[in-house]
Amino acid sequence: MSIKNLQDNTSGTIYIGSKPVPVDRPSDQGFFSIGGGAGFSGGFGGSSGKRAKKRARARARAWAEAQAIAEGALREQAQEQARVQAAAQAVAHQQRVSAFAHTYTTTKAEIDRRYVAKASGLEESIKAQLETLKKPIDINASERLQLHLITRERDQVNTLIAMKNAELRLSDTAAKSFDGHDPLARSLQDYLAQLSTTDANQTAVNQAHHAWEQAYTAAQQAKELASVISLLTEKANALTTHHAEQKVLWHSREQQWERHRQHAEQREARIGFKLQADEQARHEWRQQANTLSVTLPSSPAGGMLLTQAGAMVGQGLAEISGAVARAIQAIDVAKLSQWAGSRLLDAAKLNPAVRIVIMSLTPSELGDGELSPEQRNRFYEGFAVPATGLNLAEGQDLKSIADVKGIVELPYRVKSEPVQGGAQIIILATGGDISGSVPVINAVHDPLTDTYVATTPGANAKQLHFSATTSVTAPSTPVQTSTTTQASAYFPEPVIEAIPAGADTRFNDCIVCMPGLPAMYLSFGVLPAGTGVVSGLGHPATLEWSKAASQAAGVAIPASVGDRLRGREFASLGAFNESMWRAIAQDSKALGSLSEVNKHRVAQGFAPYAPKEQWSGEYRELELRTHNPALLSVEPYNLDNFSISAPNGVQGVRPVTPVFEPWSLTPLNLLEAGQQGHIYWKPLIPAGTDALGPTTLPIAPELPIIYPGENTDPVGSQTETLPSANPGDVNASIPGFGEDTDLPSPDVLFAKPPVRPLEAGDYNELSRRSRNDGYDIDHIPSRRAIEISIKMSAPELPRNFIDAALNSAAGIAIPSRVHQKFSETYGGRNSQAQQNLDSSDLRGAADRNFNAIKIGLLEEGFTELEIENARQELHAHNVSKGLY
Structure with a gap:
């Protein structure tokens, strides 16, 4: 409170403060109270009432002015106080902001150091992230596996790029959240300036700094993401380029493979055609060899000798029918005889046999000098007699039976057996182990050749061509020249003899019916035991054939073996087994996963070794097994009857060639035949060979069959090395000399250098x-x-x-x-x-x-x-x- 003189030279009290100013209102002593209430004073004219009003107005005006002055002073005082306080707060705020400059520097350096460290392991981080995105291989993909792997990796990279782009957008937004700019491009002054705009308190400054730290971290992360995206983009582009290059490469490979495939198909087609041609040729050769031209005799009641040169009838051979009748009569008498029934028939097991004729097929002057016994035996094919001569039951319509390819039961059958220097014919009574079933066939007329053609049943079928022309008979006097061959027939007295146990009782006979002629009984020789022709088909081999062959259940013989061997004749199981393995060596599917040693063994005709756990005693190789041993005597080389099994396999049995005991007939001297009957024909030898003398010629080795496209390696020795050694594995080679040869080379032996460590x-x-x-x-x-x-x-x-x-x-x-x-x-x-x-x-x-x-x-x-x-x-x- 202060006292101040007013404009009317009066004095008044002035209050300065925040409280209301006390105002003295005029008292009740009158309208005006001037001069302490003493009435009007000088300076005012007029009546006292007017002067009082003036004074009141003056006092009110003075009071208002005083009030305004007081309020102005208060405002000035408040503003001053606010300015002082704001200045103090600004100083304090500036001090707080300045204090964050060091924090900014250290925080920025720490964030930079952290992301620099992360940048050094960026590629490993990318690999790890790509590994998490790896998908399994699509086995149904339409492209090559390598291309699919590249595509799969590129898809993983593109997926990661999309993920990183999304993260980059979020990081960019977060980086600009502090001041709307990229923190990496802003300075400390920009940071402090932005920090200064916050509220003047520690909490707001701390929050602003934390927001900057997050924004700067997001900016560094965005920078890292940009680097990752750049690397991934380069990788994706590189994969795209690599995919395109590999696609072109695969296309060229596929074209080359297609050419190889077409070449392989053409080669397989050529080989298949060659195999078919060879099989057809073998079939034609065998058909030609088994085709006999039979000239019907003028007297059909006689017998005929069937040879490769045709049917022959001579003075001695015409007695065959009579000899057959005498032998049958002797057997009938023996059956009725009490003494024979008690002794001879018991010894013969109720199947007596009688030898009726011994024939010697001998060239006149050359002896056996030009033919081996095996070749000589092949001249003889069989003989023929009327079917009625074997006590054929009356009333049988053989023509009707032949129409349905039926059989008849004969009480007697005839067997031809080659002997040293010729052949013998034996009559046997049927019953017991000797079957009496004989097939009946028709001879069909061929109008082109005007002959009747009949094909005998069985594995060793004969094709007979019957002609009605005059037969060729032997002259009454033998002609002794170097181009003729003599056949002598000797008919001993009928003697009942026993059939030995284990004798060969196989028959190759039939009855042939021809229009206008009586039925003929024909008996042919049988092939030696173990000799036969390959038949059957086999089964196509798969890539797992070699594994299946090593199992106990075994596996069928591949069809490729049949394609190569069908129609070939083998004289022993050993020869067939060797040829079979050589044929399997030509089938890549059949070889499968065989070891290199086994592949070389198979190529040389030896059976491959079985796994050691499947050995059985001394048996260590894969074996040929038969399902039906009884079929071996009929079709010894039927591929469908064989399988290949491990030594300890349970499928089938090991095939064994049957061994027959010789007929225990009393030997007879063929020379006793004398001149009882002779037949002459041209031998299969060229003129002039009589000068060679009695020399047995060596048998020429069989030339190997080479198909188009096969390797023409020299034929090596047959010496087997156990375990079989690959010539390429002996650490040496002989220049200029073939492998697997019998004789050494005079050339220098060069040894290949041994391997180096880590080579x-x-x-x-x-x-x-x-x-x-x-x-x-x-x-x-x-x-x-x-x-x-x-x-x-x-x-x-x-x-x-x-x-x-x-x-x-x-x-x-x-x-x-x-x-x-x-x-x-x-x-x-x-x-x-x-x-x-x-x-x-x-x-x-x-x-x-x-x-x-x-x-x-x-x-x-x-x-x-x-x-x-x-x-x-x-x-x-x-x-x-x-x-x-």
Whole structure:
């Protein structure tokens, strides 16, 4: 409160403060109270009432002015106080903001250091993220496996790029949340200026700094994401380029494979055509060899001798029918005789036999000098007599029986058997072990040749051509020239003899019906035991054929064997077995997964070794088994009757050629025949061979059959080495001389150099050079992984292409101890899961396999440089082979 003189020279009290100013209102002493209430004073004219009003107005005006002055002073005071307080707050706020400059610097440096450290492991981080996005291989993909893997990896990269772009947009938004600008492009002054705009309190400043820290971190993250996206984009572009390059490469490969496939198809077609032509030729040759021209005799009641030269009738041979009748009569008498029934018939097991004729087929002057016994026996084919001469039951309509390809029961049958220097004919009574069933066939007229043609049943069928022209008979006086051959017939007295146990009781006979002529009974010779013609079809082989052949249940013979051997004649099971394995060696599917040793054995005609756990005593090879042993005597080489099984297999039995006991008939001297009957015909020898003398000519070796496209390797010796050694595995080669030969070469012997430690190259080539040197050739990646990868990439590739790729894949020479201890694909460690993993990425598999053995190699003393150089050689070799 203060006292101030007013404008009217009066004094008043002025209050300065926030409280209301006390105002003295005029008292009740009158309208005006001027001069202490003493009435009007000077200076005012007029009446006292007017003067009082003036004074009141003056006082009110003065009071209002005083009030305004007081309020102005209060406002000034408040403003001053506010200015002082604001200045103090600004100073304090500036001090707080300035204090965050150091925090800004340290925080920024820490964030920068953290992201610089992350940038060094950016590629590994990308790989890890891509690994999490990896999808399983689509086995139904329409493109090649390698292209599918590239596409799959590119899709993973594109997926990660899309994810990183989304994260980048979020990071960009977060980075500009502080001041609307990129924090990486702003300075400390910009930071402090933005911080100064916050409320003047510590909490607001702290929140603003935290917002900057988040924005700066987001900016660094956005920068990192941009780098990641750039790397991923480069990777995606590189994969796209690589995919395009590989697509072109695969296209060229497919074109080459297509050419190879077409060539293989054409080769297979040529081979198939050649096989069919050979089979047809063999069939025609056999048909020609088994075709007999029979000239019907003028007197059909007589007998005929059937030879390769045709049917012959002579003075002695005409008595065959009579000899047959006498023999049957002797057997009937023996059956009725009490003494014969008690002794002879018991010895003969109720099947008596009578020898009726012995024929000697001998050239007149040359003796046996031009023909071997086997060749001589082939001149004789059989003989024929009227069917009624064998006591054929009356009333049988043989023509009707022949129409339905039926049989008749005969009480007697005739068997022809070759003997030394000729043949003998034996009459046997049927019953018991001797069947009386004889097939009946019709001879059909051929108008083109005006002959009647009949084909006998059975495996060794004969085709008979009957002509009605005059038969060729022997002259009454023998003509002794070097171009004729003599047949002598001797008819001994009928003697009842017993059929020995184990004798050959096979028959090859039939009854032929012809219009206008009585039925003829024909008996032909049978092939020796073990001799037969290959028949049957077999079953197509699969890639698992070799594995199935090693199982106990066995597997059927491949159809390719039938294509190559059908129609061929073999004289022993051993010869058939050898030819069968050689034929299997030509079938790539049948070979399958056989080892190299077994493949060479099969190519040389030897049976492959079975797995050791399937050995049975001394039997260690795959065996030929028969399902029906009884069929061996009829069709010994029917492929459908055989299977191939392991030694301990339970399917079928081992085939055994039946051994027949000789007929225990009393030997007779063929020379006793004298001049009782002779027949002459031209021999199958050229003129002038009589000068050769009695010399047995050697049998020429059979020339090997070579089909188009096959390797024409020299025929090697038949010496078997156990275990079979591959000539390429003996660590040496002889220049200029074939393999598997009987005689050594005079050339110098060059030995291939042994493998070097950590030498990488063709697996097959290194394996041949590594022999007992303490090193193993490790297939990297594993052979099975490469095979799976190739089959998935190109399932239509032939097996021989796959085998060639596997053998040429990279191998490395490492110590055996390292291979056995550290390799992750050694033995049982190479599981199916390991194979599938390795096959999906061959390069990665090679690195993993190599890293596994690297530990052992370091322990062995190899340096890091040597090991890594070997790794690079390994990769370079696989790349050169197109594996990755």
